[in-house]
Amino acid sequence: MKQIFAKPQSMTDKVSHYCPGCTHGIAHRLVGETIDELGIADRTIGVASVGCSVLAYEYFDVDFQQASHGRAPAVATGIKRVHPESIVFTYQGDGDLASIGTAEAIHAAMRGENITIIFINNAIYGMTGGQMAPTTLLGQQTTTTPEGRRFEEMGAPIRMAEMLATLDGAAYVARFSLHDIPNITKAKRAIKKSFQYQLEGKGFTIVELLSTCPTNWGMSPNESLEWVQTDMMKVYPLGEFKTPEEGEKK
Amino acid sequence: MANETVLMKGNEVIGEAAVRAGCRYFFGYPITPQNELPAYMAKRLPEVQGVFVQAESETAAINMVYGASGAGARVMTSSSSPGISLKQEGISYLAGAELPAVIVNMMRGGPGLGTIQPSQSDYFQATKGGGHGDYNMVVLAPASVQELADLTMDAFDIADKYRNPVMVLGDGVLGQMMEPVAFKERQSAEFVKDWATTGKQGRSKPNLINSLYLDPEKSAEHNEELHAKYMTMAKNEVRYEVKNLEDAEVVLVAYGMMARITSSVMNKAREKGMKVGLIRPISVWPFPDEAFEMALPQAKAFLTVEMSKGQMVEDVRLAVNGRAPVYFYGRTGGVIPSPQEVMEQLEAVYAKVQGGEA
Ligand SMILES: Cc1ncc(C[n+]2csc(CCOP(=O)(O)OP(=O)(O)O)c2C)c(N)n1
Ligand code: SF4
Numbered sequence: 001m002k003q004i005f006a007k008p009q010s011m012t013d014k015v016s017h018y019c020p021g022c023t024h025g026i027a028h029r030l031v032g033e034t035i036d037e038l039g040i041a042d043r044t045i046g047v048a049s050v051g052c053s054v055l056a057y058e059y060f061d062v063d064f065q066q067a068s069h070g071r072a073p074a075v076a077t078g079i080k081r082v083h084p085e086s087i088v089f090t091y092q093g094d095g096d097l098a099s100i101g102t103a104e105a106i107h108a109a110m111r112g113e114n115i116t117i118i119f120i121n122n123a124i125y126g127m128t129g130g131q132m133a134p135t136t137l138l139g140q141q142t143t144t145t146p147e148g149r150r151f152e153e154m155g156a157p158i159r160m161a162e163m164l165a166t167l168d169g170a171a172y173v174a175r176f177s178l179h180d181i182p183n184i185t186k187a188k189r190a191i192k193k194s195f196q197y198q199l200e201g202k203g204f205t206i207v208e209l210l211s212t213c214p215t216n217w218g219m220s221p222n223e224s225l226e227w228v229q230t231d232m233m234k235v236y237p238l239g240e241f242k243t244p245e246e247g248e249k250k
Numbered sequence: 251m252a253n254e255t256v257l258m259k260g261n262e263v264i265g266e267a268a269v270r271a272g273c274r275y276f277f278g279y280p281i282t283p284q285n286e287l288p289a290y291m292a293k294r295l296p297e298v299q300g301v302f303v304q305a306e307s308e309t310a311a312i313n314m315v316y317g318a319s320g321a322g323a324r325v326m327t328s329s330s331s332p333g334i335s336l337k338q339e340g341i342s343y344l345a346g347a348e349l350p351a352v353i354v355n356m357m358r359g360g361p362g363l364g365t366i367q368p369s370q371s372d373y374f375q376a377t378k379g380g381g382h383g384d385y386n387m388v389v390l391a392p393a394s395v396q397e398l399a400d401l402t403m404d405a406f407d408i409a410d411k412y413r414n415p416v417m418v419l420g421d422g423v424l425g426q427m428m429e430p431v432a433f434k435e436r437q438s439a440e441f442v443k444d445w446a447t448t449g450k451q452g453r454s455k456p457n458l459i460n461s462l463y464l465d466p467e468k469s470a471e472h473n474e475e476l477h478a479k480y481m482t483m484a485k486n487e488v489r490y491e492v493k494n495l496e497d498a499e500v501v502l503v504a505y506g507m508m509a510r511i512t513s514s515v516m517n518k519a520r521e522k523g524m525k526v527g528l529i530r531p532i533s534v535w536p537f538p539d540e541a542f543e544m545a546l547p548q549a550k551a552f553l554t555v556e557m558s559k560g561q562m563v564e565d566v567r568l569a570v571n572g573r574a575p576v577y578f579y580g581r582t583g584g585v586i587p588s589p590q591e592v593m594e595q596l597e598a599v600y601a602k603v604q605g606g607e608a
Contacts, residue, residue, distance in 0.1 A: 043449035045321070057458050063447035065320045065459040068343050071313035074305065078317025078325070079447065081275060081301045086449045104313070107306035 008032030010041040014058045021214040021221025023178040024052060027120060028059055030188045031089070034195050035062065044087045045079050047072045049101075051093030052126040070101025073108035076115045087198055089116040094135040095125045098160050102134075105160070105206075112169030112203040116194045119160065119206055121175075122213040123232060130216030134158040137235055142216070157235050161208045165241035165248050171203035173242040177210035179228040183238070190240070202244045210236055255432045260395045261425035264354055264418070265290035267402035268326050270433055273352070274300035275325040277314035279307055281333045282366045283422040284356040288328065308333040312340030312353075319349040320459035322446030324406055328354035330422065331372050332363060335380070341415055342381030345476070346461025350409035352402070354418045356425040359584040367584020368422030370506060373561035376419050377535040384473055386480040388487050389417045389535040391505040395429035401532070403436060410441040412483055419534065421506045421557060423586070483536065490538035491530040494520065495545045498527025500600050503554040503566050505531045507586065512555050515592045524600055534562065542569040549574055550603045555592055556580045 007013075011032040018024045035041050041062050048056040050069035057064035067075040072090035080088045097105050097119050108115065124142055125131040132142040132149060135157050139148040165173040172194050176187035187209055194205035210232050212224035219227060242248045258266070265287050268276070276291040292302045305311035311327050318325040329337060334355045344351055355376065359369035374380075376389045388408050390401040398420065405416040447457050463469035491509075493516065495501065504512040509530040519526040527549070529541045545552075551574055554563040563578045570576055579595040581587045 042451055045447045045449055047317070054462060057456075057460065061450075061456055063449055063457045065317060065447055066347070066462055067313065067316070068339055071309065071316075071340075074310040074313035075317035075320070077303065077310075078275070078277065078314035078319070079321045080317075081303065081314075082318045082321035082323045083448060103306050104310050107310065111303075 008036045010035040010044075010061050011059055012061050016059060017055060018052065019215045021212060021224060022052070023211040024120060026178045026184060027118060027209050027211060028056065030184070030191050031091070031118060032060065033188065034192045037192065038195055038199065040087045040195070040199070043085065044089070045083070047076045047079070047088065047090040049090060049092040049096040051096050053091050053093060053120065054127065056091050070096050070099070071104055072096065072101065073104040073113070073115070073117065077108055077111070077113050080113060080115050084114070087195060089118060089195070091118045092120065093126065094119070094121045094123065094133045098134045098158050106164065106167070109164050109167045109170045109204045109206070112171070114198055114201055114203055115205070116198050117206040118191065119208040120211045121208050121236065122211040123157075124213050124216050126213045126216055137231060159236065161206070161241050164206060169204050170206070170242055171244045172197045172205040172240070174240040175208040175210070175236060175238050177228055177233065177238055179210065179212070179225040186238075197244060253432055253435060255430045257428055258395065258431050259286055259425070260398050260420070260427050260429070261286035261356065262290045263395050263398045263431050264328070264402050264425070265294060267399040267433060268352065268406070269294055269298060269300070271324065271403040271406040272438055273324045273326050273406060274298060275318045275323050276300070276302050277305050277311040277318070277325070277327050279305050279311050279329065279333060281330045283358060283368070284328050284330050284354065284425055286425065287354065308336035309340065312337040315351045316340055316344055316347070316349060319344065319351045320347065320447050322443040322448060324410070326352045326354070328356070330356045330358045331360050331369070334372060334375070338375070338381040341387070342383050342385060343461055344415045345381070345385035345387060346383060347459050348413040349415070349459065350413050351415045352405045352409055352418065353415055354420070356420050356422050358422050359582060365584040366422070368507065368557065368586065369582065369584060370421050370508065370557040371559070371561065371582060372419070373534065373556070373558060376417050377537070377565070385476065386483065386535060387415045387417055388483055388533060389419050390489070391419045391532060391534045392424060393506050393509045393530065395424070395427055395431050398424060399431050399433055403434070407438055408487060411439070412479055414479070414483070419506070423507050487533055488536050488538050488540065489532035490541045491532060492528065492541050492544060494527040495529070495548070497525050498545060498548055499525040499550045499603050500596065501527045501529055501545045501549045501552050502596065503529045503531075503552055503562070504556065505534055505562065508555050508557060511587065511589055512592055515589050515596060518589070518593060519596060526596065526600070531562070537565045537569065539569040542566070546570070546573055551599050552576045553596060553599050554578050555587060555595070557586060558582060
């Protein structure tokens with residue numbers, strides 16, 4: 001029998017704890033495929049953050065460190081400075097990266113740390129049960145914005161990719177989405193590029209991924225995929241915001 | 251400067267001692283009165299193929315320390331009181347994930363922004379666990395520039411031996427003082443860090459640096475294991491200096507700079523024929539209870555002197571455990587108690603002892 005589909009070798013057999021319809025699992029797989037294709041499992045060190053992906057270290061068969069909430073880019077900095085020849089990536093949610101850890105993310109980019117960040121933007125705090133994230137859309141209901149997020153009180157969604165692309169230290173900044181196959185394919189290409197740039201020593205790379213949280217959005221998995229396209233993508237345009245070849249794209 | 255004596259500033263001595271102990275990574279954020287240390291490291295580390303990074307905050311710095319330590323390196327950070335407050339989360343994570351690191355606190359007065367003048371008011375934070383959770387770390391309190399060198403070097407070995415953070419707790423003046431120092435040639439033990447995240451490099455199982463235990467039984471087990479380690483540290487790492495305890499009726503207790511002042515007060519008192527001794531804790535965690543056992547058969551009272559409103563004195567009371575009265579004198583806000591003030595306090599306590607009051 002010919003095998004046409006298999007789990008990436010750099011991933012473990014562990015059954016994931018993610019909710020049905022959650023796209024965290026897809027993001028994991030894309031990272032796993034990338035590690036396999038680049039043949040870097042033996043020198044990759046991952047940094048798990050605090051959020052639903054806190055147990056990421058259980059799913060990847062590579063060395064891992066678990067960081068405190070928001071500090072993954074600082075932890076990755078420490079690792080990369082000790083082992084510059086290794087491939088270091090963090091995997092962070094939007095509460096982790098765009099709220100409590102904004103400073104760490106921006107300054108890792110400013111320093112041009114040669115690391116890769118996989119940034120999961122699901123417009124909500126998943127793990128703690130659906131509170132507002134800095135990425136929550138205007139009007140979006142969460143447990144802490146029961147009437148919907150209002151600009152007057154809580155400001156407007158933060159666009160991390162666009163912001164980070166303005167920094168000279170950032171080499172590659174992109175945003176893609178995980179809501180259907182063509183977009184997943186594009187996301188994969190961006191993830192692979194970001195790791196490749198790191199291998200080439202180009203500097204800080206980040207791929208923001210629009211991701212679903214059916215559980216806390218109060219939607220079915222299908223409705224969630226729809227909502228990414230109809231609502232999230234309006235606020236968060238997809239594409240590459242900066243590449244080493246072309247610089248910042250305005 | 252192999253073994254000869256040189257004149258150096260305290261904060262720079264810590265840096266040189268760290269480099270000689272094999273520290274190659276330093277992450278820090280500016281704050282007075284410790285700025286000479288990161289400046290020294292920024293210049294010195296590149297000479298030995300090391301790395302200095304000025305972090306965006308103390309929080310980031312301690313997490314860089316976490317990453318570098320987890321990657322297997324000898325690593326250090328330093329700060330002063332307000333910055334050390336920001337590092338507490340990271341220190342708790344270092345303890346939880348069992349990562350070695352050396353953290354220097356050149357204490358200044360608080361609370362809040364306080365003052366840039368010296369203080370000893372972070373004793374509770376350092377010794378009772380300033381971060382969350384059940385953890386302990388060895389806290390070393392040097393009293394001279396020479397001791398800054400020796401204890402900094404020891405701190406790296408203690409950290410690696412137990413896979414635990416170690417704090418060097420100095421009162422601000424110490425870092426600013428210039429004194430002669432000789433860096434001792436020493437053979438540092440070899441520590442095999444087969445647990446470090448280096449990339450698997452052929453290992454069949456990945457290494458993991460982690461402090462998360464979602465299963466309550468596993469979390470409890472982890473805490474038991476940590477506790478057993480802390481108890482071993484408490485047994486093995488006690489350090490102190492005692493003077494004139496044999497016949498001392500009143501025993502002064504002080505650490506760091508205050509121990510130097512109280513020591514000179516003790517000498518003056520002895521000249522006057524007063525039977526006074528001194529206990530100087532060098533490890534403030536673990537606290538040197540045994541020194542009090544040496545003093546207690548003779549001692550009729552203890553006088554603790556600190557640059558705080560009374561923090562270490564609580565450990566003194568626990569060690570003495572009601573067997574003699576424990577008095578306290580302290581100044582705060584960056585004011586260093588003068589020898590005259592301490593002498594007055596000592597004479598008052600001594601008079602009570604003579605009068606059978608104490
Ligand atoms: C210092 C600290 N504050 C708060 C928390 C609680 N907490 C755990 S996960 C989380 C939010 C995670 O949300 P996000 O980063 O968006 O990831 P998601 O769960 O959505 O994947 C928070 C606030 C914590 N663990 N530590
Ligand atoms: S709570 Fe949301 S983000 Fe977390 S696993 Fe479930 S669906 Fe995914």
